[in-house]
Amino acid sequence: MITPRFSCSQTDISIVVSIYCPSVRASDVEIHVDESILSVHIAPYFLRLNFPGNVLEDDHSSAVYDPAAGFFTVTLTKETRGQNFPDLDLLAKLLAPKSAKPSVPVIEVLNSEPAQIADSDEQNLIDSTSRLSLDTTALSDEQREIFHAAENDWQLPQTVQEPLPELHTSQEKRYGFLDLYTGYFRHVGNTENEINELGTDAETLPPEERRRRRVTHEEQKWDEEAYMADYAEAESIDELLAWMHPHLFGLDEVPFSDAENMQMLRLPRKEFLASPSQTRHLYLTLLTLLFAFAYDARTTQSEPTPESAWTICALTPAFSALDPPPYRPQSSAASAESYSDDDLAATLIPAYRRSLSFPLYRSWSLSEACRTDVAHVLKKGMRTVVRCLLEMRAILDAHEVYYVYSRIWMDDFCSWVQAYANEATLKQLGKQVEKLHMQKSETGWNLEDLEAAVDEERGRDGDSDDESEDEVERMVPAQL
Structure with a gap:
């Protein structure tokens, strides 16, 4: 699809979109308005605009095609009359896609009561956990100290682990x-x-x-x-x-x-x-x-x-x-x-x-x-x-x-x-x-030093010129 040339203007009650699409069949145009979105399809052109405010298709709306000039003009009514739509001359802004609203996951609670476990399954679970033990005699002194510290809820010193290096699957680095x-x-x-x-x-x-x-x-x-x-x-x-x-x-x-x-x-x-x-x-x-x-x-x-x-x-x-x-x-x-x-x-x-x-x-x-x-x-x-x-x-x-x-x-x-x-x-x-x-x-x-050197040289040249002029003035009377 081709994005046509277009321009937008407004009045207190309407938005006017002028679309240049020469040599088309106006009977094949499709226009769709959804809140702030206007979509116009007239083969081979397609235009989708996102306005700063909502617009409506009502009795005051119109769509007119001028085959001689090649312009298709769509007039829509503002949902809020008198609202000013800013930046209608910033065409890229009108063409920008509408930002999607972040989706929030919905969680449905089916039952707030604790799950019931069969008597036989519960007894098996109790028997299995009772057989679990930790023989501290097999631990090293450091491990045994940690075990007792955890058992007595001591506050052990902790350090933040260094993050893993960024994983790169390609040698190419992004830019731009x-x-x-x-x-x-x-x-x-x-x-x-x-x-x-x-x-x-x-x-x-x-x-x-x-x-x-x-x-x-x-x-x-x-x-x-x-x-x-x-x-x-x-x-x-x-x-x-x-x-x-x-x-x-x-x-x-x-x-x-x-x-x-x-x-x-x-x-x-x-x-x-x-x-x-x-x-x-x-x-x-x-x-x-x-x-x-x-x-x-x-x-x-x-x-x-x-x-x-x-x-x-x-x-x-x-x-x-x-x-x-x-x-x-x-x-x-x-x-x-x-x-x-x-x-x-x-x-x-x-x-x-x-x-x-x-x-x-x-x-x-x-x-x-x-x-x-x-x-x-x-x-x-x-x-x-x-x-x-x-x-x-x-x-x-x-x-x-x-x-x-x-x-x-x-x-x-x-x-x-x-x-x-x-x-x-x-x-x-x-x-x-x-x-x-x-x-x-x-x-x-050292920009200041360089500039100072130039200024100093200028001063010397100026002194030399003054001395030359004085010498000429002294010589002229003598020659006369």
Whole structure:
């Protein structure tokens, strides 16, 4: 079946669904409404929508097909008139399956009286148990002590047994969104995947080894001279700092374009059963994705180049090393609604390190500007976040190698943000990221010493220029 293009709108009393299905027989349409679920089948198209509230088929409902335009319009009545149905423009959210209610096992008590045992069976049981005895003389001293301790209910010292190691029946290790994927890098040796830092071992490395290799590669790519050169040539960086992304000003409720709607229709329809800790990790990973997007947007002024896919992947640890956050131990009491400044700083530091080691422009000020962009995107809310993720996905999809990261990360992320992310949590994260104070020393590199060396050299050059000017002024009167 084909999922058609569609759009939804509402009035105080109705929901209107416009479905594009050209060249079909309207007489063959099947429409079914069940509480908040609308199902429309008109071969070869099938559409199943899950609304935020219940709808009804009544005398005010209708279904009209316009063969000239190719649109089939279904109008349904809201069960509660005046109710506002939010997020009707988030198509992936409407297509998400309805969460199943947890089933509770039902136990029926047939008889509360104790079971009756036949006299002969009872006597046999008594005779058998009476013959059971424990000869303590055959026990060792340690065993005899334990026996008497148990007999007298002593409080013996106890220790918690170490858990058994996790059982792996395959050498392959999972990765990607919620660790759902394997097999995408089995033949990576035959592709020109320049940002893959795990090589042919990508399928088999455990998470701790992926992280170790990522950190090692960042150290290898770190170039003090390149950083000092960009710090000295501040004019080129200043131009990047002055630019502002078009998503960060203007109206908040800009409708999604046709291209964006088509992207959302092509997203996978999945139900993501993420635990609270997994949900927390997804929000942290979102920060790193938006940071990479912000860097590429600033350096290209939101006009992606053939290098944009490489830049985004190289700056995202979850792509280049299959190493998503968290990058510091998480408290068991931590929730997806609250994050400490240490959590956020630890999440962004790898992105900072990579922005100072891999791409063309390597500037702390530029990294700080990207953090500010991430904060503003989050503060604008879910729709702006979705727009940025869709643009990232389009850039990766256009690349003949890096499209793989759309399959294992971006497809699911675009769907998850629409259907499961909390608007209030996104905006609160934006406020915290905006106020976050990042320390240069947290990168593990001596950035302040390098900058001081450049400033000192500038001072020397300035003094030399002043001395030369003074010398010229002294020579000119003498010559006259």
